Amino acid sequence: MSKITFLGAGSTVFAKNVLGDCMTVDALQDFEFALYDIDHERLNDSEMMLNNLKQSLNSNVTVKAYHDRKEALRGAKYIVNAIQVGGYDPCTITDFEIPKKYGLRQTIADTLGIGGIFRNLRTIPVMQEFARDIKEVCPDAWLLNYTNPMAVLTNVMLREGIKTVGLCHSVQVCADHLLDSLDMPKDNIQWKIAGINHMAWLLEITRNGEDLYPEIKKRAKEKQKEKHHDMVRFELMDKFDYYVTESSEHNAEYHPYFIKSNYPELIEKYNIPLDEYPRRCINQIEGWKKMRDDLVHDKNLYHERTHEYGSYIIEAMETDKPFKIGGNVLNTGRLISNLPENAVVEVPCLVDASGVTPTYVGDLPEQCAALNRTNINTQLLTIEAAMTRKKSKIYQAAMLDPHTAAELSIDDIIALCDDLIEEHGEWLPEYE
Numbered sequence: 370m371s372k373i374t375f376l377g378a379g380s381t382v383f384a385k386n387v388l389g390d391c392m393t394v395d396a397l398q399d400f401e402f403a404l405y406d407i408d409h410e411r412l413n414d415s416e417m418m419l420n421n422l423k424q425s426l427n428s429n430v431t432v433k434a435y436h437d438r439k440e441a442l443r444g445a446k447y448i449v450n451a452i453q454v455g456g457y458d459p460c461t462i463t464d465f466e467i468p469k470k471y472g473l474r475q476t477i478a479d480t481l482g483i484g485g486i487f488r489n490l491r492t493i494p495v496m497q498e499f500a501r502d503i504k505e506v507c508p509d510a511w512l513l514n515y516t517n518p519m520a521v522l523t524n525v526m527l528r529e530g531i532k533t534v535g536l537c538h539s540v541q542v543c544a545d546h547l548l549d550s551l552d553m554p555k556d557n558i559q560w561k562i563a564g565i566n567h568m569a570w571l572l573e574i575t576r577n578g579e580d581l582y583p584e585i586k587k588r589a590k591e592k593q594k595e596k597h598h599d600m601v602r603f604e605l606m607d608k609f610d611y612y613v614t615e616s617s618e619h620n621a622e623y624h625p626y627f628i629k630s631n632y633p634e635l636i637e638k639y640n641i642p643l644d645e646y647p648r649r650c651i652n653q654i655e656g657w658k659k660m661r662d663d664l665v666h667d668k669n670l671y672h673e674r675t676h677e678y679g680s681y682i683i684e685a686m687e688t689d690k691p692f693k694i695g696g697n698v699l700n701t702g703r704l705i706s707n708l709p710e711n712a713v714v715e716v717p718c719l720v721d722a723s724g725v726t727p728t729y730v731g732d733l734p735e736q737c738a739a740l741n742r743t744n745i746n747t748q749l750l751t752i753e754a755a756m757t758r759k760k761s762k763i764y765q766a767a768m769l770d771p772h773t774a775a776e777l778s779i780d781d782i783i784a785l786c787d788d789l790i791e792e793h794g795e796w797l798p799e800y801e
Contacts, residue, residue, distance in 0.1 A: 370431065373509075373683065374445040376499065377452035377516070378404035378434070379411030381418055381657075381664060386418055386517075387449055390680035392428040392721055396687040397680075401431040404641050405441035414665045421670045437622075438499075443506040447683050450499070450514045454492045455796050457650035461563050462486065463792045465647055466655050471785050472630050473776050477497045477515045477646045480567050485750050487789050489521045491796045493755040496522055496540035511686070511724065513679050514697075520713040521567040521748050523697045525755070527593050527713070534725045535697025535713065536678045537566055540612040544574055547612055550599060551588040553581070561717070563705060563730040566697050567615035568623060568744055569715040570737045585612070600639045609736045614715075623744060625724035625775035682720050689722035696720075698727045699702055705730045707738040712745045743771045760790070760800045 372389060378384050384404070402419065406412040416434040423432060427664035435441035442448065442577045454460070464484035465475060478484020496516075504509060514523050521537035523613045532536040545562040554576065561573040589603045601617035605624070613620055621627040622642045628643070629635060636643060664670070674680065678694045696718040698704070704727050706713050716725045733741070746769040754762035767773050768783050777785065790797060 372403050372443050372445045373400055373447045373449065374403040374405065374510075375449045376405050376438070376441075377450065378415045379406035380451050380783060381415045382426075383451050384415045384679050385418060385422065385664070385672060386643070386675050387451075387679040389426075390674045391683060392423060392426050392430055393674045394680055394684045396684055398429040401433060401443065403441045404432070404434045405436075405438050407435065411527060413610075414661065418665045418670065420731055421666075421668055422672055424668070425670055426672060439502050439506055440503050440603070442499075442510075445507040447686075448503065448507070448510050448512045450496075450512060450516050452492070452495065452516050454488075454495050455793075457647070457654065460488070460491060460796055461647060461650055461795065463789065465493070465644060467788050467792055468785060469773060470480060470788075471777060471781055473632075473773060473785070474628050474643050475772075476622050476628070476644070477648075478622070479625075479646060479771075480519065480619065481747060482622045482770055483583040483767055483785065483789070485518045486747065486763065486770065487797075489518050489751045490755055490763070491793060492516065492518075492522060493525050493752075494798055496525055497529065497798075500531050503531055504529075506788070511682075518699055518748075520745075521751055523566075524699065524711075524748070524752060526715040527699050530753075532724065534682070534718070535566060535591060535715075536594045536682075537614075537695070537697070538677070539567070539657060539747055540695030540715065541618070541676050541678065543569075543571060543612070544613045547574075547585065549579075550597070551585060551592065553584065553588070557688070561620055561698040562614060562695055563716045564614070564714070564733060564737060565712070565741045565744060566715050567619055567624075568741055569695070570733065571614070572733070584782075589617070596640050598640065601641065604639065609733065611737055611741065618642050621774050622738070625771045628772060628776075630776060646698070664687055685720040686722055686724065691719055693719045694718050694725075696725055696727065698725065702729075704728070705733055705738070707732045709736065709745060709748065709749070713748075732772060744767075754800075758798060758800050760786070763790070763800065769776040 419432045439765045464478050502679045514535045526533040548555045556577045562569050580714045589645045601621045606612045697715050698713050700714045718725050747766050750766035764783050
């Protein structure tokens with residue numbers, strides 16, 4: 370029996386989306402869904418939920434929870450990774466509260482910035498443990514990585530020799546959400562996106578062959594006259610010509626222009642939700658308490674296939690029916706020719722029985738590539754820090770982060786990193 374292993378299966382809602390999607394696919398009906406999570410209570414919740422869903426969808430899959438990670442992985446053909454190391458309490462709290470003492474504010478802190486760096490540093494060793502297990506018990510498996518920070522973690526697994534593609538939620542909904550926000554029709558649209566995760570660019574968007582960017586920019590300028598949720602991205606599009614895939618709250622902290630202690634009025638001007646991720650975590654924790662019984666114990670639980678790429682990728686590999694995705698892959702052969710070859714990029718990819726085949730994009734507009742490179746610098750130094758276990762590389766990653774460098778002095782950046790290392794304690798390995 371073929372197996373899909375879900376690491377971090379205690380993420381019950383996300384497990385429902387990805388594995389519920391798989392239950393609707395004819396080609397996957399004889400698969401085992403192997404669930405693993407270090408939180409056994411949440412693992413049991415997900416197992417019960419998925420078995421209820423299996424019954425209501427009349428699916429023939431087998432759902433099985435494991436307490437031994439290696440056994441969950443043994444013989445797997447596909448692996449879905451959705452872990453979060455350290456959780457909201459204590460690690461997300463640390464990622465936000467320690468930088469605040471230095472006057473460094475953040476919105477999400479799960480991809481770049483000082484919070485993203487330390488999320489990487491505590492997650493990479495766990496991913497390397499996964500890689501060791503995979504090489505031992507399922508060396509030919511495809512890893513579908515949904516865990517942030519996407520670019521760095523995908524890069525690490527590829528360097529470990531694991532067949533990996535990184536998957537984000539923002540690429541496939543970017544164009545639709547943009548047009549919805551501007552009250553523009555979405556039928557017969559065609560679009561092209563490439564760049565890096567959370568900072569990929571909507572390079573082309575047409576409807577019936579007509580370029581939509583002139584009308585998009587005209588309407589966006591008008592919309593900027595009033596408060597709305599996407600003001601940072603519209604400002605970036607106005608100044609750098611292209612719309613970026615990930616949300617305004619994310620992009621506010623990827624650039625040095627928006628969250629600035631000397632310009633506090635920018636927070637109001639661009640409607641920037643500081644400390645958004647901790648609020649979101651608290652709301653999700655409270656929301657889970659309320660929805661747990663409904664989701665876990667509902668014998669009539671229903672599911673319709675979502676836009677998540679996971680099930681479509683597995684279906685395409687199983688049936689050899691091609692499917693196009695926006696995937697995170699190594700920039701081998703300079704798929705994006707003006708970005709570094711050792712970086713992970715987000716580009717259109719074709720998926721079929723031969724696996725994931727990325728497409729050649731060529732040069733990005735130079736201003737877009739330049740913004741991407743400012744983020745790639747920190748990503749590559751973070752990987753080097755994790756591999757060498759040298760504090761000096763952590764400092765360098767932080768000093769190259771656009772937002773951190775725009776706010777703090779070199780001495781403060783180093784002191785902040787030291788404080789974060791100390792506060793994280795055993796969540797991090799020893800650094801020299």
